[in-house]
Amino acid sequence: MSTTHEDTRTASLTDGSDPDLDPGQLEDIVQLIRPDGTRAESPGFDPWVADVSDSQLVSLYEDMVVIRRIDTEATALQRQGELALWAPLFGQEAAQIGSGRALRKDDFVFSSYRENGVAYTRGVDLGDMLKVWRGVASAGWDPYEVGMATPAVIIGAQTLHATGYALGCKHDGVDSVSIAYFGDGATSQGDVNEAMVFASSFQAPVIFFCQNNQWAISEPVGLQAHRHISDRAPGFGIPSIRVDGNDVLAVLAATRIALDRARSGGGPTFIEAVTYRMGPHTTSDDPKRYRPAEDLEVWGRKDPISRLGSLLEDRGALTDETAARVQSKADAVAREMRAACVALDKNPDPMTVFDEVYVEPHSGLERQKSQYAAYLASFEGGAS
Template sequence: MSPHNTPIVDTEHDLELTERVIAPDGSRIANPQLDRYIQDVDFRMLRDLHRDMVVVRRIDSEGVALQRQGQLGLWAPCNGQEAAQVGTGRALAARDFVFPSYRETGVMYTRGAAPGDYARMWRGEEGAAYDPAELRIAPLQIIIGAQSLHAVGYGIGIQHDGADEVAVAYFGDGATSQGDVNEAMIFASSYRAPVVFVCQNNHWAISEPVGLQSQYPLAGRAPGFGIPSMRVDGNDVLACLAAMRWALDHARSGKGPAYLEAVTYRMGPHTTADDPKRYREETELAKWRERDPIARLEAYLRAAGELSQEHLDAVQAEADVAAREMRAACIGMVTRPAIEVFDGVYAEPHSGLDRQRGEYAAYLASFEEA
């Protein structure tokens, strides 16, 4: 689990430095570090992971379509990152608490999100997209890397409560250049907080390639803070499951924080407000399409004789239902009156709030008069 010291200069070579158990061609690879964490995984569980990834990809594509049709203000696609999110998400215990960025649609799915939960925040409706206490997920975080500090604070609270939980922070490669993430790792290490940091290295921080941010693998930074790390193939869902189990076991057993770098790729835009064709080549996309996480698992299952057409049809039907339910929930949302933004701000009413409400009411009325 020691960090690699090879500079990032070549994507092909860089990918070979990751831990994996299923190769891009679908063949099984023995891995002494990871195999012991997935001894219980049978073909039924693998088909479940396959179903999860297919459904998440369909939900993601529906989110893009809803935004393009004006139903959502924005959407942050996760196409290509399904294995990193589903694999790590399925390793979590129900009692663990997740602190996401804005791209963790797959993690939300593994935590039992309802159809409307995926769209509510991006539509600008009331609330934090979902009930954080019910799903055990903090509100989606737009400020890059801020959730890492929230996770560590929660982790220190776990210590004080003596609870059997782990706080998990998800962030992208771009966030590792933010002070918040580095400060979070300092605190987590100093207090031996039960926190797992999951960096989804999707190679692009908007238009900036990861090689420009760091000349060395991002997982190599964590040991400098006294945090053990592992660099895993983020398009290998089984490897992501195993690596996350290792990290959770480390944090839950009182040994302090752990760090995962899941090397994956963002196939779509940073958000629907972005045009990736302006800064990356089609040849790069073509190479990563050959490493598609869903196709990889399908190849492994097919070679083992464990992928039937009945399963594929059932999974696609389930994915289509999930998309229809998400669309119906989104379009059916009723936006509350704008003036109600003042409701619930303070426990007790006061004159300052009344004055602001009056001024805002007058502002809204001006549109009606016009």
């Protein structure tokens, strides 16, 4: 790649070490596809996606259409009582697909509960995405088969896991990279800040990928961040990129830059993907209680799928036939997901909740297990 880190640093990539570059003065956001679908030029970022052909853009478009369809189907399944809960990603498709498709197979993902689009790019089985939300398993998949840990529900905890894994990669002498996904609200958690301190201190090959979807459940991002969230990372000595999170091409470029930096020994990078959560925080949330209706109109005009679709239509790459094929695939994936969900009808044995909690025997856990067994035995039929 001909573009160096020094070149891209002047295009919204700052590490706080250059006195001539104050990250607080960088108001521009990295954008390669405008909301109306026209292509924007960026000398610092264009070279990182120069190899992306129109056919590859169609594949990214297909990915986004498919995961939106997965999202709407899973939401419907929850409304119909087939799932206990679901965390929608509606509106954040470009942030997840653009970053997920930049990763290599030997990279490792640590996510929160909303990154089902990233899970799709890693090849996670559709049924496995639903096991936890169906209540039939404590984890959805084997992390080592797909290079992605099962979602962390404790806010921000995955950043610590990602940093530790990255240090392991560095110790082993491999150029694999770990990436941690989290929301804007998580940046106020101690875990995230501690992970950045550790990653910076030891130059861990990790990417901190913040999907700033404007809401920490019902609290607006402006309540906790009076400057760009990306401005925080340079204080830890970590370069940051602020990117249009609804622009799949810009996200792809930013993630490639961060990956290249990590693989070449440059340490961690923080990416703030500015996007919008168009749906509820989870299916138990009612965003109409706290979110202005006009926000949906404004952000609806920045939709990641229609934006890329307009660009491809102008280039003649998205024909009616292609669009129909993409929609057909999305519907087929949704049917497959629904079938996989209803097939998950075997409840686990209650005592298996204690399995694989600790690697070694633990007296406290054994005591709890004995007490729970006695509790179950107090009911007619006892423990199964």
